[in-house]
Amino acid sequence: MPISTPDTIDLIIKARWIIPVVPENRLLEHCALAIHQGKIIAIVPNDEAERRFTTHETITLDNHVLIPGLINTHGHAAMSLLRGYADDHPLHTWLNDHIWPTENRWVSEEFVRDGTMLAMAEMIKTGTTCFADMYFHPEQAAQACLDAKMRSQISFPIFDFATAGGIDSDDYFSKGLVLHDNLRGNPLVHIAFGPHAPYTVSDEPLRKIAVLAQEMDMPVQIHLHETAFEIEESLKQYGKRPIQRLMDLGLLSPLTQCVHMTQISDNDIATLQQTGAHVIHCPESNLKLASGFCPVNKLLQAGINVAIGTDGAASNNDLDLFSELKTAALLAKAVANDATALSAHAALRMATLNGAKALGLDEKTGSLETGKAADITAIDLSNLSMQPLYNPASQLIYTHSGQCVSHVWVAGKALLSAGQLQTLDEREILGKANWWRKQIATH
Ligand SMILES: [Zn+2]
Known part of the structure; x- marks a missing residue:
């Protein structure tokens, strides 16, 4: 079955804004990414996404901008x-x-x-x-x-x-x-x-x-x-x-x-x-x-x-x-x-x-386009430091956006969800960093 027409797709992410990077300088509003088997299969308006696809999971990000990871x-x-x-x-x-x-x-x-x-x-x-x-x-x-x-x-x-x-x-x-x-x-x-x-x-x-x-x-x-x-x-x-x-x-x-x-x-x-x-x-x-x-x-x-x-x-x-x-x-x-x-x-x-x-990976990643891997970052733009919001691209570069990242996917797999790491254990990582500090600082 071609990945463009599955009966039920893996994931739809609906967002307030999307900056796909290709085409250049474009800001999409109220659009969704349809994702199946790790790839982006469509970028369509939110209401069209609902009509067109049956999905295992839908994530709605009303205050967020999606960008390529x-x-x-x-x-x-x-x-x-x-x-x-x-x-x-x-x-x-x-x-x-x-x-x-x-x-x-x-x-x-x-x-x-x-x-x-x-x-x-x-x-x-x-x-x-x-x-x-x-x-x-x-x-x-x-x-x-x-x-x-x-x-x-x-x-x-x-x-x-x-x-x-x-x-x-x-x-x-x-x-x-x-x-x-x-x-x-x-x-x-x-x-x-x-x-x-x-x-x-x-x-x-x-x-x-x-x-x-x-x-x-x-x-x-x-x-x-x-x-x-x-x-x-x-x-x-x-x-x-x-x-x-x-x-x-x-x-x-x-x-x-x-x-x-x-x-x-x-x-x-x-x-x-x-x-x-x-x-x-x-x-x-x-x-x-x-x-x-x-x-x-x-x-x-x-x-x-x-x-x-x-x-x-x-x-x-x-x-x-x-x-x-x-x-x-x-x-x-x-x-x-x-x-x-x-x-x-x-x-x-x-x-x-x-x-x-x-890195020689531009056929696979680097922009939000149909056919590319679903490598995606979502940033919550409702933070105080981002208000008022005239231009999402400007806020991303000139304010402290790294602190406002909420979700991250690689090949359609969530690595960060609502600010929580999904594939790494943050407590364990902190414990090990502290252990190394003690070793290196005291020997
Ligand atoms: Zn270096």
Whole structure:
């Protein structure tokens, strides 16, 4: 039976407003999403939904706006256990003197599992349905996503040197490729290459990733042009900017996700245009580590796909993508010296459809369209801080919407219902976070 004409469908969600993201800048009123077997099968006016469909369940959200579930395209979920642990340092001091020694001491399979659960709980409660992760023990993060029924891209880390996740680059490759094989075809969890950065991975493994990524059609996520220092060091060591080096190694393509890009020349923009690589903007992490400013407006005008990420909670310090979007929109205006830069609708697109494109998932998710997965976030707009309500899209970006998320679905399955987590145990997660704090703070 075709999914467009079942006798009884799984779910109808009737809402006061819907921002589908495709078509652009559209606000639907008094419309419903009809959902069956995890997919959106129709978007119709509420009364038509009642006439047309018999359904197992109907949810009516009179004060709410439905949007595509948010996509957090860069983070290190388990680092939520280091939230607030080492603040107010520049990137290289923060990594070398604080984060890496602490990770070497503490990171284990349990650390990654518990930290990822904490991160997912926070992300789901603030409207995120899909996230891209890059951290040690990626098999633990992948299993946590499967258990929580959250969509994700899990990239396995690759460094030249030993870390909590492996002994050398061969070790990282073999573990990561086994994980990829184990999860091949999984509808929720997708595996990607995660070379940490051009300054921690040498030419040979980068060249190997470039070949394997094309052969296996696997995405690559890499921190790139995060600070001016990174560019200076690359010029000294290789005689070229990091992005040029990656291009020469064959690593840039539409499969590549370049995280940060705070240092961008006109040549760099041409390289991004030419290769189709994506930019992942992490404004709060860049501000907190004083790394620099990504020229989002200029990139978008050049036709480059820009998505958004929170980075890890240790450098943010929250995973609320709505608050990230507010920062992104304000910062884009300041950097472009143009108040029209990154409008509310454009910001929302960055956290939905652009994110899906960057992860290669835009056929599946990123907008509320017939045939796409029912990855949906509902926000209650009756809150005092949202009144009076002239423009739902503006309220979503410029007020504290993350606190007003009420429901979240991934592939039609409820992960948050009336503010309550459905697939994760919040009490248990809080207990474990407190246990880790005691261990790390007192040893
Ligand atoms: Zn990062």
